[in-house]
Amino acid sequence: MDLEKFKGVFPALYACYDDDGEVSQERTRELCYYLYKKGVQGLYVGGSSGECIYQTLEERKLTLKVVSEALKGKLILIAHVGAPSTRDSIILAKYAESLGYDALSSIPPIYFKLPENSIYRYWTEIMDSTELPFFIYNIPQTTGYNLSIDLFKKLITNKHVKGVKNSSMPVLDIERFKAAVNEDDIIVFNGPDEQFVAGRLMGADSGIGGTYGVMPELFLKAEEFISTGRLKEATIIQAAINDIIIALCSLNGSMYSAIKEVLKLNGLNIGGVRSPMDPISGDDLEKVKTIKTLIDNTIDKYKAM
Numbered sequence: 102m103d104l105e106k107f108k109g110v111f112p113a114l115y116a117c118y119d120d121d122g123e124v125s126q127e128r129t130r131e132l133c134y135y136l137y138k139k140g141v142q143g144l145y146v147g148g149s150s151g152e153c154i155y156q157t158l159e160e161r162k163l164t165l166k167v168v169s170e171a172l173k174g175k176l177i178l179i180a181h182v183g184a185p186s187t188r189d190s191i192i193l194a195k196y197a198e199s200l201g202y203d204a205l206s207s208i209p210p211i212y213f214k215l216p217e218n219s220i221y222r223y224w225t226e227i228m229d230s231t232e233l234p235f236f237i238y239n240i241p242q243t244t245g246y247n248l249s250i251d252l253f254k255k256l257i258t259n260k261h262v263k264g265v266k267n268s269s270m271p272v273l274d275i276e277r278f279k280a281a282v283n284e285d286d287i288i289v290f291n292g293p294d295e296q297f298v299a300g301r302l303m304g305a306d307s308g309i310g311g312t313y314g315v316m317p318e319l320f321l322k323a324e325e326f327i328s329t330g331r332l333k334e335a336t337i338i339q340a341a342i343n344d345i346i347i348a349l350c351s352l353n354g355s356m357y358s359a360i361k362e363v364l365k366l367n368g369l370n371i372g373g374v375r376s377p378m379d380p381i382s383g384d385d386l387e388k389v390k391t392i393k394t395l396i397d398n399t400i401d402k403y404k405a406m
């Protein structure tokens with residue numbers, strides 16, 4: 102299978118709501134076109150940034166449908182289908198396949214701390230339910246399970262597994278997943294945006310990230326610096342990106358509330374976040390303006406480089 106199409110910058114799509122907090126088809130489409138015009142390679146739909154954990158099956162299906170109608174054939178689309186039960190994950194996987202998604206991905210089982218044999222069976226049953234390639238989503242800080250090399254080696258023998266979306270913090274994990282197989286046979290996506298450059302240098306082929314959507318220009322530029330060997334510039338732009346991420350995470354509310362407020366200031370209203378995540382309020386709304394200015398100035402600074 103040609104894995105080239107999975108290389109590049111893949112924003113994790115944000116959940117888009119109307120003013121009543123319901124999933125908005127119109128706003129989802131607007132966000133899709135906004136990111137498409139920025140020149141990203143693809144989208145990761147319905148993951149953490151898609152607030153999958155706060156949405157019903159029907160809402161998640163609706164988002165999958167709207168995104169594929171807007172961008173199928175234009176961008177590479179990866180559907181995150183992980184859900185609390187294997188049954189629901191398979192429903193989403195089959196639905197994504199019917200919509201023409203390019204690949205699937207899933208977190209491990211959540212809530213109960215299950216043994217690796219159950220985690221193996223969960224992922225295997227999802228990936229065997231369709232003909233699509235599958236990327237394991239390793240995000241121990243939210244799921245409590247860190248993909249072991251042993252389980253990875255077992256999973257990779259399944260023809261559907263084409264790599265890992267790795268959001269664990271040690272970049273060493275990226276190198277270890279690559280070293281466990283023939284490195285050209287899999288794609289590893291870097292997950293922590295604060296380490297995009299480090300992840301790429303340790304062997305990640307691509308990136309999927311929750312902050313790409315609010316500053317795609319900067320991640321595309323970082324990718325350009327890496328792929329053209331301009332490593333000094335790559336580390337400098339990573340530091341500038343990190344200043345922005347730290348600012349986005351410093352407000353009372355969630356990082357996603359802050360991102361959505363910045364996008365609003367950019368003229369793109371995709372609504373708020375779902376409770377229990379808090380909206381941005383009070384003095385923090387002023388701080389969002391400062392963050393927007395920081396993002397704009399950083400984009401301007403690196404545009405011409």
Ligand SMILES: CC(=O)N[C@@H]([C@@H](O)[C@H](O)[C@H](O)CO)[C@@H](O)CC(=O)C(=O)O
Nearest residue numbers: 113148149150268292293294309310311
């Ligand atoms: C723990 C976490 O949420 N990690 C994010 C990062 O992109 C993260 O938002 C970023 O590094 C800022 O901390 C992604 O890996 C999540 C992601 O891609 C998704 O939305 O599925």
